[in-house]
Amino acid sequence: MDAFAISRLHLRFAIKLACAVVLALFVGFHFQLETPRWAVLTAALVAAGPAFAAGGEPYSGAIRYRGMLRIIGTFIGCLAALIIITSLIQAPVVMLLVVCIWAGFCTWVSSLVRVENSYAWGLSGYTALIIIISVEHTPLVAPQFAIERCSEIVIGIVCAIVADLLFSPRSIKQEIDKELDSLLVDQYRLMQLCVAHGDREAVDKAWSGLVQRTTALEGMRSNLNMESTRWMRANRRLHAINTLLLTMITQACETFLVQNTRPEAIAPAFRELFAEPVETVADVHKRLKHIRRVFSWIGGGGTPVTLYSWVGAATRYMLIRRGIISNTRISAVEEEILTGETVVRPESAERHHAMVNFWRTTVSCLLGTLFWLWTGWTSGSSAMVMIAVVISLAMRLPNPRMVALDFVYGMLMALPLGSLYFLIILPATQQSMLLLCISLALLAFFIGIEVQKRRLGTLGALAGTINVLVLDNPMTFKFSSFLDSALGQLVGAVLAMMVILLIRDNSRERTGRTLLNQFVSAAISALTTNRARRRENHLPALYQQLFLLLNKFPDDIAKYRLALTLIIAHQRLRDAPIPNNDDLSAYHRQLRHTADRVISAGSDDKRAQRFQQLLDELAIYQEKLRNWDAPRQVTEPVERLTSILNKYKHALTEN
Incomplete structure (x- = not known):
């Protein structure tokens, strides 16, 4: 995209943000809201937040989705605040303690749920805190305050959505169509590298890039799903495309790894x-037709299973890709592909990280409460609210320290502005509503341009400036109140950053080890004769965990190779013709139970003990397979898995 197009999109979103702010301001004053600034602030944050995250104008549906999450989080927070107030109205200090714990709990939950839904939980935590702090001296008006706050926030969200619709939001559909073509070509090139058994670093770079782009495509699918109901068929197809892309990556990498030990x-x-x-896609289509003719002439017995599986997945990919681009009715063949497997959701490997976030939020809120009660400062409540906001929003992001720093810079910029x-x-x-709207529109316009460039401090400056301005009804101008609030x-913001720096997140190594053990557990879970379990598709969950591993350890290629090897082992065992008898079925349950105990172990000693138990049981299982005359397609992958676990025993059990 050229410089002119980029600047045009930046200007369009800046105008959109200015329109949302002005519309919220006008509606707030027209309907005589008690505090119109809540509506203005909500409109600004709902519109600017996705732009800051995307580094440009957000795609259609992103603002609506964020608005819905904000409404849900606000209502949950208001309900929690009313319950806490009615239960503990006779004990104000205990009430403040409980709401601090509630904020920590919401941050803990937001660290475990899907990233796109975490905003609602983080918001519900500090919403309850804001309400309780605001009515701490007059708790009887809490229901009225909660209703007013919900109303003003809903008005702000509606204004942001209206502004988004007025300025023709960008559709992500064309970007998805282009990416589908590009991914198919790059998948074929990865397979070429793996078949040729080329440079290992080139293969690593190619497959890791495809994993990241496949994950990004899944994010695009979520955006398309939010955009309009007319893309429901395309959304279903994209869900299946995700599995096919991951299958192709897995089969290509297995083709490379098999040749390490058996070049022939x-x-x-x-x-x-x-x-x-x-x-081009046409070149890939032409080559696939030729390869399928050769495979049909040779027959399944003479074709390497990884090549045969890869070509089948690529063929299904091309069929579904055409349906996504045209958005036509789903054919019977497509329906069979779409409903062929049950996708398993991944379990969170960040439970320790979530607990660190809980303590960071709870401790910071408690420190803010003590600071407020000890100093008696009238704006101590503003400091406490800002602590909760910064901590709650920063914890789910990859770099909480930078988010806190953004707020510190933003509050510094908000002071002179x-x-x-x-x-x-x-x-x-x-004397003029028009001049007031123009002045705030200019503020939102210029900050809106900088927000899209991800300038440090811009999002915090927008929120901080609107919050300190007395956009109440009627407006008053007491400089002492303004200065105290600022x-x-x-x-x-400074106290929140201090807490983040002091309470260190030491969960990185533990999360990495947990992820690797989850890959082991997934490989073990493929040892089953139950038809329903064999139909479960673990690939999306496994690659989602692999992507998290990539984020946690960006330079540790050994961990990626181990994780990928375990994913390949899972796929090979899932397709293995395991003999169906009661003896093996009972032992499969024992293996799965032991693998789960390895993940849940609380210390290195227990983990090493249970991992050794798993290795001993795998040795017994191999003996059982020989006794039951299991074919080579079963015994070979089990032996390979056991060898991998023995080789990487220390990496899987120690911090």
Whole structure:
């Protein structure tokens, strides 16, 4: 995209943000809301948040989805605040303690749920805190305050959505269509590298890039699902496309790894089939037709299983890709592909990280409460609210320290910017609603451009400036109140950052080990004769965990290779013709139970003991397979898995 197009999109979103702010301001004053700034602040954050995350104008549906999450989080927070107040109205200190624990609990939950839904839980934590702090001296007005806050927030969200619809939001459909074509070509090139058994670093770079792009495509699917109901068929197909892409990556990498120990596994004739370079989807389609004819002539027995499976997945991919691009009715063949397997959801490996987030939020809120009660500062409540906001929003992001730093810079920028508006611009616009709207529109416009560039401090400056301006009804201009509020915000942001720095998150190594043990457990779970369990598709969950491993350890290629090897082992065992008898079925349950106990072990000693038990049981299982005359397609992958677990025993059991 050229510079002109980028600047045009930046300007369009800046106008959209200014429109949302002005619309919320106008509605707030027109309907005589008690505190119109909550509506204005909500409209600004709902619109600007997705733009800051995307680094540009968000796609259609992102603002609506964030708005719905904010409504849900606000209602949960308001309900929790009312329950806490009615239960503990006679003990104010205990009430503050409980709401601090509630904020920590919400942060803990937000660390375990899907990233796109975590915003609602984080918001519900500090919403309850805001309500209780605001009515701490007059708790009887809490229901009225909660209703007013919900109403103002809903108005702000509606204004943001209306502004988004007025300025023709970007559809992500064209980007998905282009990415589908590009992914198919790159998948074929990865298979070429693996069949040729080329440079290992080139293969690592290619497959890790495809894993990241496949994960990004799944995020695009979520955006398309939020955009409109007319994309429901495309959404179903994209869900299946995700599995097919991951299957192709797995089969290609297995083709490479098999040749490490058995170079003769891929005959020269098959290497020649994949030798011709491809540039477009048409080239891939032409090559696949030729390869399928060769495979049908050779027969399934003479074709390497990884190549045969890869070509089958690529063929199904092309069929579903055409349906996504055209968005036509789902055919019977497509329906069979879409309903063929049950996708398993991944279990969170970040439970220790979530507990660290709980303590960070709870401790920071308690420190803010003690600071407020000890100093008696009138704006101590503002500091406490800012602590809860920063901690709750920062904890789910990969780098909480940078988020806290963004808020600190934002509050510093809000001090002079807010002073300019509070002392000069707003008093001069009191006689004209039009001038007031224009002044705030200019503020939102220029910050909206910088937000899309991810300038450090811009999002915090937008929120901090709007919050310190007295956009109440009627408006008053007491400089002491303004200064107290601005300093309270700054102190709260600084205290929150101090807590993040002092309470270190030491969960990285533990999370990595847990992820690797979950890969082991998934491979063990494939040892089953139960038809329903064999139909379960673990690939999306496994690759989601692999993507988390990539984020946690960006430079540790050994961990990626081990994880990928375990994923390949899972797929091979899942397709293995295991003899169906009661003896093996009972032992499968024992193996799964032991693998789960390895993950849940609380210490290195217990983990090492249970892992050794798992290795001993696998040795017994191999003996049982020999006694029951299991075919080579079963005994070979089990032996390979046992060898891998023995080789990487220390990496899987020690911190």
